[in-house]
Amino acid sequence: MSEKSLADSPLADQDGLQWATGRGIGALAEKMGFEWLEFTPERAVARMPVEGNTQPVGLFHGGAYVVLGESLGSMHANYHAGPGRLAVGVDINATHTRSATSGHVTGVCTPLHLGRSLTVHEIVVTDDEGRRCSTVRITNHIKDLPAG
Numbered sequence: 001m002s003e004k005s006l007a008d009s010p011l012a013d014q015d016g017l018q019w020a021t022g023r024g025i026g027a028l029a030e031k032m033g034f035e036w037l038e039f040t041p042e043r044a045v046a047r048m049p050v051e052g053n054t055q056p057v058g059l060f061h062g063g064a065y066v067v068l069g070e071s072l073g074s075m076h077a078n079y080h081a082g083p084g085r086l087a088v089g090v091d092i093n094a095t096h097t098r099s100a101t102s103g104h105v106t107g108v109c110t111p112l113h114l115g116r117s118l119t120v121h122e123i124v125v126t127d128d129e130g131r132r133c134s135t136v137r138i139t140n141h142i143k144d145l146p147a148g
Helices: 016-023 025-031 063-081
Strands: 036-038 044-049 085-096 104-114 118-124 131-142
Touching: 016 036, 016 063, 016 118, 036 063, 044 063, 063 085, 063 104, 063 118, 063 131, 104 131
Parallel strands: none
Antiparallel strands: 036 044, 044 104, 085 131, 104 118, 118 131
16 A cells, blocks of 8 residues: 555544545445445455346446446545545456356455545455455545535
């Protein structure tokens, strides 16, 4: 991780999971069955069901991996940003290496860089057997919210 840690975040003294669940994840992730498992300054973990998020041939949809990754990375970046600031995604990419067909996929998000205006997170998505299915990387720009 970079020179700055989430321990320096204005929100670091709050319970991360409570903060994340209280903020909400957004309508799309909710419809897809997104479920928080862990949220700390060091990482964020969530899962989604395969059922209901598949391609016509029954494989977990590649875009669903990206929804999981972006939700995790953006929320963690906003936690780092703190009150009065907003993190917005500016770049995302995903490499899919396996196809989940049942159960759940779990994303583990870890920060690679936490700066004042830019964050980079890596999200490793695995199936129920712990096999890596996708690796997502997201870059977020942090900006001040407009007054008022």
